[in-house]
Every structure is written in structure tokens, then in C-alpha cells.
Amino acid sequence: xxxxxxxxxxxxxxxxxxxxxxxxxxxxxxxxxxxxxxxxxxxxxxxxxxxxxxxxxxxxxxxxxxxxxxxxxxxxxxxxxxxxxxxxxxxxxxxxxxxxxxxxxxxxxxxxxxxxxxxxxxxxxxxxxxxxxxxxxxxxxxxxxxxxxxxxxxxxxxxxxxxxxxxxxxxxxxxxxxxxxxxxxxxxxxxxxxxxxxxxxxxxxxxxxxxxxxxxxxxxxxxxxxxxxxxxxxxxxxxxxxxxxxxxxxxxxxxxxxxxxxxxxxxxxxxxxxxxxxxxxxxxxxxxxxxxxxxxxxxxxxxxxxxxxxxxx
Numbered sequence: 001x002x003x004x005x006x007x008x009x010x011x012x013x014x015x016x017x018x019x020x021x022x023x024x025x026x027x028x029x030x031x032x033x034x035x036x037x038x039x040x041x042x043x044x045x046x047x048x049x050x051x052x053x054x055x056x057x058x059x060x061x062x063x064x065x066x067x068x069x070x071x072x073x074x075x076x077x078x079x080x081x082x083x084x085x086x087x088x089x090x091x092x093x094x095x096x097x098x099x100x101x102x103x104x105x106x107x108x109x110x111x112x113x114x115x116x117x118x119x120x121x122x123x124x125x126x127x128x129x130x131x132x133x134x135x136x137x138x139x140x141x142x143x144x145x146x147x148x149x150x151x152x153x154x155x156x157x158x159x160x161x162x163x164x165x166x167x168x169x170x171x172x173x174x175x176x177x178x179x180x181x182x183x184x185x186x187x188x189x190x191x192x193x194x195x196x197x198x199x200x201x202x203x204x205x206x207x208x209x210x211x212x213x214x215x216x217x218x219x220x221x222x223x224x225x226x227x228x229x230x231x232x233x234x235x236x237x238x239x240x241x242x243x244x245x246x247x248x249x250x251x252x253x254x255x256x257x258x259x260x261x262x263x264x265x266x267x268x269x270x271x272x273x274x275x276x277x278x279x280x281x282x283x284x285x286x287x288x289x290x291x292x293x294x295x296x297x298x299x300x301x302x303x304x305x306x307x308x309x310x311x312x313x
Contacts (some may be wrong), residue, residue: 008186099140110163110180136162
């Protein structure tokens with residue numbers, strides 16, 4: 001009997017959804033945040049209000065938005081506005097309960113870099129930059145941070161978005177409300193000490209050990225005072241919803257899925273949903289061909305990044 005693999009990114013989206021609360025206003029971006037928000041509305045927080053950077057509020061998306069102002073994701077919107085309405089009239093006035101941001105680099109106090117790797121003027125790699133991330137991190141009452149492809153560092157190469165700054169009351173002294181509440185990765189869930197504001201490991205995914213997680217952390221990672229928990233898994237209905245709503249986002253595109261073939265995954269009993277079965281069958285039957293595609297894509301991406309590095313030297 002075939003079994004369904006839960007990918008790390010699916011667990012990230014599911015764990016993120018469980019952090020969202022009913023009746024909150026959530027500032028949500030593209031990719032796994034919108035999958036998590038819609039999953040939360042379906043199963044955990046039916047009155048969650050989604051706010052998107054492009055000006056859509058209170059939507060009921062039938063699929064993920066393709067960009068920040070994708071009007072096909074405005075189904076059921078309670079309000080359509082512009083950037084000024086989102087950032088000046090809503091976010092900076094304290095109406096956003098929770099913001100969701102991704103991080104390319106993250107330190108122990110939840111400070112985020114999405115601007116540059118290496119020296120700012122002679123970088124190894126230019127990243128997308130802030131966009132509205134700085135404002136989301138600065139003015140949301142609560143911030144949820146995800147790391148899908150980034151890493152933990154002792155010191156950021158550039159601070160794009162403030163977390164708890166130097167820890168303790170430094171954020172409050174800087175005049176900023178809110179602050180990071182949780183960090184969710186493809187392996188675990190982290191939270192912050194209420195006094196020191198230093199990150200600690202709160203829960204791990206069932207297939208990952210504490211020792212494996214510690215290998216990704218360049219400082220002496222603290223553990224939850226009441227012990228590291230095992231994060232709950234989605235039900236087959238919740239997993240089906242994610243894959244029906246956005247299979248490419250939930251499974252992180254074909255090259256991502258295939259790169260993870262050899263990893264250990266937690267298993268669930270299969271559903272009768274043909275889409276899920278088809279995804280697994282394609283992966284298993286075309287394993288060698290897919291590995292070759294992955295290698296070609298890696299070479300292509302490597303050439304692109306080399307050109308970008310030369311360009312910025």
C-alpha cells in the first residue's frame with residue numbers, strides 16, 4: 001500500500017497555520033504564508049481576516065495569489081485599497097494582529113536579513129530586500145518568522161527587519177511595538193524567552209532529533225523549559241486541503257520535491273484523492289529522470305548566481 005510523504009515545507013505551512021488565531025487580522029504574503037492562512041481559516045480560525053500587501057483585506061482566496069496585487073485572490077474581499085491604505089491606514093496604526101515574514105538570515109533575537117549576503121557594497125549575493133517587510137516586522141502586534149531556505153547566523157550581514165534587537169527591553173526602548181513570537185522552519189518550531197528574548201527550541205517535527213536541529217544553530221541553543229515537544233502532524237483532510245489549494249506551493253515546485261526523495265519523511269496512510277496519488281506516482285516512477293533534471297537546474301542556477309556575483313563586484 002502506498003503511503004503519502006509529508007514534505008518539510010508542508011509541515012512548515014501546517015505549523016504556521018496553527019499559530020494563527022480566530023478573529024485576528026493577519027498580514028500575509030505569497031507562497032506558504034497564504035497556504036497557511038487559508039488552511040487556518042478552514043480548520044482553526046474561521047474568522048481570520050487576511051490582509052495582503054497589494055491592498056486586499058478579508059479575502060476568501062480560491063487559490064494562492066501569484067503576486068502581491070493579484071486580483072484573482074480578491075474573492076470575497078471586504079475592502080480593496082492601495083499601499084497607503086495598507087501601510088499607513090492599517091499597519092502603522094496598529095490594526096495588524098500578526099505578520100508573517102520569511103528570513104534569509106536570522107539571529108538569536110529574531111532579527112531578519114533579506115537584503116544582502118556579504119558586504120553591502122561588494123556582496124556575495126543580493127537578496128530581494130525589504131519591500132514592506134521592515135514595516136510588517138516593526139508594527140505588527142505579533143510576528144511569525146519562517147525559514148524555508150535561509151539560515152541561522154550569529155551576526156546578520158545586514159539587518160532588514162528588526163526582531164528583539166539586542167534582546168531584553170531593547171525593542172521597547174527603540175519605540176517599537178510587538179515583536180517576534182515564533183520561528184517556524186522545515187525541522188522545528190522556536191519561540192522566545194519572555195525576559196531575555198533569546199530564541200529557544202520549543203518543538204521538533206517527528207522525524208527530526210534535537211541533535212539534528214542543533215547542527216543548524218551556530219550558538220548554544222536553549223531548549224524549552226518544560227521540555228522539547230513533538231509537533232503534531234496534519235490530518236489527511238488537512239494535508240489534502242493544502243495539496244488541492246496549492247500543490248506547487250505546498251510541495252515547493254517539482255525540483256524541490258525531487259531533491260527530497262532520499263530524505264526521511266513521516267508517513268500517513270493514503271487518501272483516495274487522485275491528485276495526491278498522482279504526485280507520488282510521478283515522483284516514484286521517474287526518479288532517475290527527475291534527478292537529472294535537478295542536476296541541470298542546479299547548474300543553470302549556479303551559472304546565474306556566478307554572473308550576478310561578477311556583476312556586483
